[in-house]
Amino acid sequence: MRLLLKGLVALTIVGSATISFSANAYTCRYRSSAPSGLAGKTINGSSNATIPVPVQDTAETGQVNIIDLAAYVECKNDNPGTYTDHMDMQRASTVLSDNFDVRVKARGVEYTVPFSGSATVLHLPKGGSGAYAPIPLQIYYYMKEIPGExxxxxxxxxxxxIQAHKYSIPAGGAPTFVWTFTAANDTIVTSGGCAINDGNPIEIDFGSVIQKQLSSTSATRSVSxxxxxxxxxxxxxxxxxxxxVADQPSFSSSLIKTTNDSLGIKTMRGSDQLIPYNSTIRSTITNGTGGDNFTFSLLKQEGSTPSTGAFTGSATLIMSAD
Structure with a gap:
């Protein structure tokens, strides 16, 4: 469940790869939406490639994308006046266990993962425009409706x-290559969960905060x-x-990052602190329902004077089986 955290510090007086293949083939590249620093980068030849992709986190049921190449990689036919180019997938796998209902979709057709066989991923026809087009490949899983792994x-x-091979008509040939996908971010995924806050965002508003009253150690501004x-x-x-799941400020790995570089948010359930990525708290579901009281506290970097103005932060609360 996505947490939306916001407030105002007021100064108050009173209180890629472009993957280039050999002649008579096609060229692929990272799109502008690719992870930072990768847009437009290339690797030459038809060798194996390692491709970083962002990984989505979620706490809701439904489809959860693990790899969505269409969002980050695109290809074009280098010589559409002469050739038709193809990419066919032979194998696909993920690190997720059998507890995850993993699928791969290529050009709109869904297959179970691990996959072994032949599936068309890319078809760049002779006589086409030669413009770049996204690779229509997704690897995802379906969230179960009870807490899981x-x-x-x-x-x-x-x-x-994925293992795939490429070929051109009429040139022929079928070079085989492997694209290995790595995570572009830290995250936590779960094979199943129940609705948190009825599926609605949890908005925490700290309101207007007096700058000089902020502390680096004690919770002078909290919302429960x-x-x-x-x-x-x-x-x-x-x-x-x-x-x-949340980004952390540079001055503390135990807080949620905000858009104010000198402010972070501490998350507590009673005496237990919930630290991004590095801790869990235990609770129970009884007859399909449960819940906990959380306290969100605003802390500043030690020795700092936070700049004035509005700030925001965000985090995701993930449920899994104990």
Whole structure:
């Protein structure tokens, strides 16, 4: 469940790869929406490639994309006046266990993962425009409607791969290559969960905060909120874990980052602190429902004077089976 955190510090007087293949083939490149620094970058030849992709986190049921090449990689026919170019997928796999219902979709056709066989990924026809087009390939899983397995993913970790081959008509040939996908960000994914806060964003508003009253150690500005959990089935009775996914400020790995470089947000459930990526709290679902009281506190960097003005922050609360 996405947390939306905002407030105002007021000064008051009173209180890529462009993957270039050999002649008579096609060229692929990172799109402008690719992870920072990768847009337009290239690698030459038809060798294997490592492709960083952002990984989505979610706490809701439905489809969860792990790899969406269409959002980040595009290709074009280098010689559309003469050749038709193809890319066919032979294998696909991810690091996720059998507890995750993983699928791969190529050109709108869905297959189970791990995949072994032949599936057309790319078709760049003779007589086409020769313009770049997104690669229509997604790897994703379907969230189950009860809490399930949790997997922590670290930036740079291998999260999946495909083996494919390319060929041109009439040139022929079928060079085989492997694209290995790595995570462009830290995140936590879970194979299943129940609705948190009825599926609605949790908005925490700190209001107007007096600059000089902010502390680096004590919670001088806090907001408490009861957050409910609800499963579709009233027969769910089990222990659960709750984890937090959020960027952290440069001055503390235990807080949620805000757009004010000198401010972070501490998350507590009673005496237990929920630290992004590095801690969990335990709770229970009884007859399909549950919930906990959380406290969100605004802390400043030690020795700093936070700049005035509005700020925001965001985090995701993830539910998994205990």
């Amino acid at each position: 949790k997997v922590a993913i670290k930036k740079g970790q291998v999260i999946g791969s 909120r009861y957050i409910p959990y609800k499963c579709r089935s009233t027969s769910v009775n089990m222990g659960i874990q709750l984890s937090l």
